[in-house]
Amino acid sequence: MNSLSRVLRSASALWPYYVAIVILASLSAGLALVNPFILREATDTIVAAVSGETAAASVTQTIIWLAVALFAAEVLSTILNNLGGYYGDVMAARMRQILSTRYFAKLLTLPQRYFDKQITGTVIARLDRSIASVTQFIQSFSNSFLPTLLQVVAVLVITTIYYWPLTLLLAALFPLYMWLTALTSKRWQVWEKEKNEQIDLANGRFSEVIGQVKVTKSFVAEVRELDEFGTRYGKTVEITRPQSRWWHGMDTVRGIAMNVIFLGIYILLFLRTLNGHFTLGDMVMLIQLVNMARQPVFMMSWIVDAAQRAIAGSRDYFKVMEETEEPTANAEIVAATQASGVPALNDDPIAPLPTRDPVVEFDNVCFSYTEGEQVLSNISFRANHGERIALVGESGGGKSTLVNVLLGLYPISDGSVIVCDQDVEDLSAAQLRASVGVVFQEPNLFSGTIRENIAYSKPHATEEEIMDVARRANAHEFISAFPDGYDTVIGERGLRLSGGQKQRVAVARAMLKDAPLLLLDEATSALDNKSERAVQAGLNELMKDRTTIIIAHRLSTIADVDTIITLDAGRVDEIGSPNELAGSGGIYSELLALTASSSEADRERLKQFGFISDEEDPQD
Template identity: 75%
Template sequence: MNSLARILRSASALWPYYLGVVLISTAAAALGLVSPFILREATNTIVATLQGDNTVADVTTTLLLLAVGLLVADLANTVMHNIGGYIGDVMAMRMRQILSTRYYAKLLALPQRYFDNQVTGTVIARLDRSITSITQFLQSFSNSFFPMLIQVVAVLAITAWYYWPLTVLLALLFPIYMWLTTLTSKRWQKLEGQKNEQIDVANGRFAEVIGQVKVVKSFVSEVRELNDFGTRYGRTVEITRPQSRWWHTMDTARGAALNVIFFGIYLVLFFRTINGYFTLGDMVMLIQLVNMAKQPVFMMSWIVDAAQRAIAGSKDYFKVMEEEFEPTANAGLVAATEASGVPVLDLTPTSPVVPVPGSPVIEFDGVSFEYLPGEPVIRDVTFQAAEGETIALVGESGGGKSTLVNLLLGLYRVSDGHLRVCGRDVTDLSAAELRASVGVVFQEASLFSGTIRENIAYGRPDATDEEVFEVARRANAHDFIVRFPQGYDTVIGERGLRLSGGQKQRVAVARAMLKDAPVLLLDEATSALDTKSERAVQAGLDELMKNRTTVIIAHRLSTIAGVDKIITLHEGVVDEIGSPDELAASGGIYAELLQLTASSSAADRARLKRYGFVVDGAGEQEESEQD
């Protein structure tokens, strides 16, 4: 229960709800105790009348008043119960809001390395399962079980006043029940963890498949995916069998122990009454009070089950929350992971770093990096890019090109050496400052559901319509956008599914253009497009590259023929640096690629593909002449 207590303590902003639950539960418990006393008086009055001590006429008014009192107490108890239910429902949903916001903030503040080892759907499924189990338990406890516990305390006090051995028997119920529950919990939670693992994997794959259903259908894999999904849930059934058998075996033992104790309680009440120690009214009242204590005891089976699900879920939640932050994570995100209420976030856009005149805008100084310890991807990389200069990275797939892009985006920190952007060492910049200074167009446009306008303005939500229209024109996107009936307000669907590849990429170019960062990264931005679409996108890219320091990972030699500098990489090490003309005559990698482009042999074209370059029809040179 420590994890649940930890959650309650950390959500201190909910203290008015905690207080409200306590007060309303106390009032409801008190009102619930009124009925047994009224029934005692009514029973004693009726018995006395039947014995001839009173006439029916004498007790009619008394019985009527007792019945009215019973009605008022029950009505008030009903009102209090529902007020408490309302407070509990709102408290649980506020708790869900706080925990979900913290979880989201934590994920946004985690380093890229964390996501490299996670399935996106599993991350999402864990949020729903973990927090739902916690909030459902909290809601049930506050709405039903807590008022009963308060009532039990009052019942123990009342029975102690009447006959203390009766209280001892009632009090024995709780330690016996909790002891038997403790014997159950460890094994149950272990099995629950195994079930959660299967559910998370299954739901993670489910999200992946639905997100890429076109691929699944294209490869006729629907049946296989469904089978895998069903198999995962089948394993949860197999785990549930011993888990449930163990739980209900122990629950039978708990129930039997309680039944024996209540047997003893009823014997005490019956024989104390028959021997004249209790009136018939006292016995009726005490039986009702005992049954009030009986209800929460038997309900403990369900509440403990819910509590254990919440505890199992909270372990997964806290496991994520204890991950280390990205070294330069946004301070607002970090604070939001610990906020006891709804975090107040500074939504002011981060300004890009201004390049230092006369200094390189990009400078790699002996940079090495390894994703896994002892397995370096790049080693001792050193080069510079001046303001307004365009450089191209060339090398075989896996040679380190995309790694350099990841380092420039601050997705990873260099293992050794120094990386400077706009004259500042990246270790001195926050993640927000670094990324605000770097615009990027990836091979996959990665648009969001929503309108075209929202996607273009994603980096600058406060941009005016004219600013959005202007960058769309410069990105060669305006004409196709206005052909849609809703124009810029067209909803493009998840990942921009309503747009073609070329249209999505032009929207991505406009998005980067509106961001207006001094550094631009083009990571194979047109490699997935046909020739016609590529020309339209390339026109936008040419406009985007004006007056920016640009790093290109290209898929056609023709697109890098006009760059200022080419940097060739071989197995993570810089091989050559120079202009296209210089490297064409050097006999190195770039010169070899030019020769491979002119060749029509299958072996040469296969080697060209290893460098990530597209081979079309009669070859790259013909394509270049057409361009």
């Protein structure tokens, strides 16, 4: 149980709920001890009357008042139990909000290496398995368990043998209870649907963000995503309040209705014993039996199973929470991973670094994903404001790794990286990524509207700013053709848009960010020629007045760059202008010759570089 106690300690902001539940449970337990004393008084009075010590008529009123006292004690117990249940429900909802928000915050602070080793579905399943199992167990433990059917059947059989009207009274509980439960469930299910919608939206967004965490980090959107996630779970807490009040209010009505029937049972048992129809032992036994028909029976096997699931789940949860954050992670997000409650987050935009030369500089940079397997070796180059640099080389040569390093997704093992005349080592991840715009080969859009996707880099952008970048990205025309225009919902990963349309929205998104350094990671390689021309027009506008590093799969896309850097096995092979490298006999020169050739062997060699000819449609 140490894991479960650790969960309780980690959500220490819920201590008022813990205290309330303990107090209510203590009062309820203490009240339950009153019943035997009342039964003792009733037993003594009845024995005295039966033995002839007192007249039966003289104690009848006393017996009835003792029955009423039992009724009052049970009503109060019902109220206390349901108050405890209410606090237990809200506590569980709050606990799930806190643990889920901390889990999401933790994932947003972890280095890219962690996600390289994870399956997205597993990360998401852990959210449900680890946190839901813990909170459900604690909620059930705080509330109560249902009686078993066999015990109810046994009680009905025995009471029928002793006195069938007693069975009728007990049997009347079931249709009455089921009717009141049906009335309760209709409204409760409406609230439950609303809660599930919020959870589905939160978890769906969670899945998208984790699946595209590179985009979220590159646009410095961790705080916004975490805040939206926590807010949706906060809504489930607000829905739980009236839902739980309704459920436990109606449960109180059901309990009181049941207690009214038991008032009749008590009077019936006492009067039957008083008149000599039952022995004292019969009466005590029947009282115990009818109480068994009412009180919940704890299903110990279920408790053990639920406890095991909760303990295993909490271990998975804390295993993730013990992972080491990336050194430059957002300090506010890191603090959220350790908060005992749901923290208030600051979503103020991070300003990009002022443009200073060199805008980007690599100085003898070395990097390896796995120790001993170097991917980049002594990479050195420099780019000033407004320059365009193309990275060319065979697939696996280190081009995309350079992009990952510039986004701060992986720390370098040696050398230095300068962005806007500042060493990356001296910058936070947020400062670095706010200064780097990026358009990936896969646009990586989210499931909201076109407007929301364009404004992802600047959530508070005006309508004029959004439409301006859409026009410059050659996207305004097709967006306006949709019936809902910029409010068109594009589906998960932009499924309602074509490849060229998605990429132009991604270009507009990067344009709105207005970072001094732009990375184009194979931005048009997956498009047909017509779509490429439309996207390229937007890219040309995006590249104006900023430093651009391009990874291309068509030579036409890098014909106008200032500098080409060819990479061979993670090392710089050549650096020069397109004209200088065209006749050098190096990689770029070879690519020009291969692209002009129509032989099958040359085309296969071209594919090793990840290149396609300008006449070839990549979607064929």
